Amino acid sequence: MTTSTTTQPSRTTHELAARLVRFLETNTPPEGLFADDLFTDFTMPLWRLQAEGRDAGVQLRRNGHPGSGRVPRTRLDETSTGFLLEVEEEWEDRGQTWYCRELMRCDVTDGVVTQISVYCTGDWDEATVARHRDAVTLPRP
Numbered sequence: 001m002t003t004s005t006t007t008q009p010s011r012t013t014h015e016l017a018a019r020l021v022r023f024l025e026t027n028t029p030p031e032g033l034f035a036d037d038l039f040t041d042f043t044m045p046l047w048r049l050q051a052e053g054r055d056a057g058v059q060l061r062r063n064g065h066p067g068s069g070r071v072p073r074t075r076l077d078e079t080s081t082g083f084l085l086e087v088e089e090e091w092e093d094r095g096q097t098w099y100c101r102e103l104m105r106c107d108v109t110d111g112v113v114t115q116i117s118v119y120c121t122g123d124w125d126e127a128t129v130a131r132h133r134d135a136v137t138l139p140r141p
Helices: 011-026 056-064 128-133
Strands: 034-044 047-050 069-078 084-092 096-109 111-119
Touching: 011 069, 011 084, 011 096, 011 111, 011 128, 034 056, 047 056, 096 128
Parallel strands: 034 111
Antiparallel strands: 034 047, 069 084, 084 096, 096 111
16 A cells, blocks of 8 residues: 655745746746746647747747636645646637646756646537536536
């Protein structure tokens, strides 16, 4: 049997995670979030993309989600090399509300994110969200 211990993430981790959420909501990276040499590894259903450098990582995000949005739910866990942030995102595009879930593994060095690996469910349009709501009852949001 494996036993796990949950500890509260540090203040630095909370601050970086809050900056990351602000970036997801605005597409503008707050000062002190990403290292200049940030490495981004983005996995979506049936595809994978990478970017080297802060500007390239930000552009990768903007290419997939060009507008601002909302992050109504998060979960944060600190790791020995940084943190894991699980998010749900919602945004408006092409006259619809879109939805996705993502898990982000962030490596942190000297107080900034140096590497981010993003695992995304893919973008769900309103029809997909409705089909899921009609087909599945989730006991937790």
